[in-house]
Amino acid sequence: xxxFEQFKQLDLRIARxxxxxxHPNADKLYILTVETGTERRKIVAGMRQYYSKDELPGKxxxxxxxxxxxxxxxxRSEGMLLAAKDDKRLALLVPEKEVSVGSPVS
Amino acid sequence: xxxFEQFKQLDLRIARxxxxxxHPNADKLYILTVETGTERRKIVAGMRQYYSKDELPGKxxxxxxxxxxxxxxxxRSEGMLLAAKDDKRLALLVPEKEVSVGSPVS
Numbered sequence: 001x002x003x004f005e006q007f008k009q010l011d012l013r014i015a016r017x018x019x020x021x022x023h024p025n026a027d028k029l030y031i032l033t034v035e036t037g038t039e040r041r042k043i044v045a046g047m048r049q050y051y052s053k054d055e056l057p058g059k060x061x062x063x064x065x066x067x068x069x070x071x072x073x074x075x076r077s078e079g080m081l082l083a084a085k086d087d088k089r090l091a092l093l094v095p096e097k098e099v100s101v102g103s104p105v106s
Numbered sequence: 107x108x109x110f111e112q113f114k115q116l117d118l119r120i121a122r123x124x125x126x127x128x129h130p131n132a133d134k135l136y137i138l139t140v141e142t143g144t145e146r147r148k149i150v151a152g153m154r155q156y157y158s159k160d161e162l163p164g165k166x167x168x169x170x171x172x173x174x175x176x177x178x179x180x181x182r183s184e185g186m187l188l189a190a191k192d193d194k195r196l197a198l199l200v201p202e203k204e205v206s207v208g209s210p211v212s
Binding site for chain 1: 107108109110112113115116117118120165168170172173174176186188189190191192193195197198199200201202203204205206209210211212
């Protein structure tokens with residue numbers, strides 16, 4: 001069990017995917033550029049089996065915006081995006097209606 | 107900043123809204139019944155200004171499934187759902203494609 005205070009430590013926000021490129025060193029990973037409302041960031045995401053590069057730009061997604069940066073196979077990732085996964089599919093989490101980029105999630 | 111370990115303490119999962127009723131003591135709140143894949147739960151959500159009761163049943167949503175239960179205006183809430191909010195709209199977070207109910211989010 002977690003408390004509401006623990007949940008509130010996470011800064012979940014709506015971002016928009018600007019562009020997408022293959023990770024040069026990992027064939028399941030993309031390096032996404034996302035707009036957070038205040039800046040652009042690079043996020044490494046394991047989505048290459050599930051989404052084509054062309055269908056990602058423009059989509060609103062959900063990011064953990066205050067996650068400590070990590071280096072994943074040599075590429076820096078500044079946050080992570082949220083997706084649901086079952087045994088067949090991976091689905092990005094999206095807002096059901098478009099909202100302003102940078103909107104908080106709670 | 108939060109660590110990935112802190113993020114992983116949250117159990118975020120896909121659930122489906124089964125039914126929706128007005129909270130008897132709070133005019134901005136609904137009491138939703140959601141299917142989590144293993145059980146049904148009641149979740150209190152402040153969505154009445156943004157969604158009609160009729161449009162909610164059937165939707166896949168995202169819940170924090172291991173949040174400590176709370177009593178909100180006299181109604182027990184077993185978890186919370188995630189939504190994005192800007193100054194005009196509130197939008198449920200949904201998986202972009204349907205996935206199995208109970209699928210983990212990461």
